[in-house]
Amino acid sequence: MTKENLEVLKNKVKARKAFILNEGDSKILINDKLPPEELRLEEHVLGNMIDSIPTFCELIEEVTDGFFIESRNQKVIAALTEIFTYAGKPNITTITSELKKSGEFNSVGGLSYLEYLANKKES
Secondary structure, three states, rough: OOOHHHHHHHHHHHHHHHHHHHHHHHHEEEEOOOOHHHHHHHHHHHHOOOOHHHHHHHHHHOOOOOOOOOOOHHHHEEEHHHHHHOOOOOHHHHHHHHHHHHOOHHHOOOHHHHHHOOOOOOO
């Protein structure tokens, strides 16, 4: 991810976080569903955090405390955070292991969803 693209992504994350803090996450939902552009933002954030410790470090402070609304994305970020806490490298293998350990692997969609996220990187 280029430095410019990282800054764009960080600005999108900050804007959404500010909106959630001011309005609540229910204001983002339409008919109790996450709009496609909001889901794509969550997926791009996670995709760029997988396999990239520098990107993870740049974004982690912004995406804690209720940033993720999609429940499986909440579980993936929890696994990523747990991995990073113990100085692990965030990648599909370590995320799979952490999700299996917590019993959440199947509920997030398994390996196919993790691979899908890993391919959602913005370059």
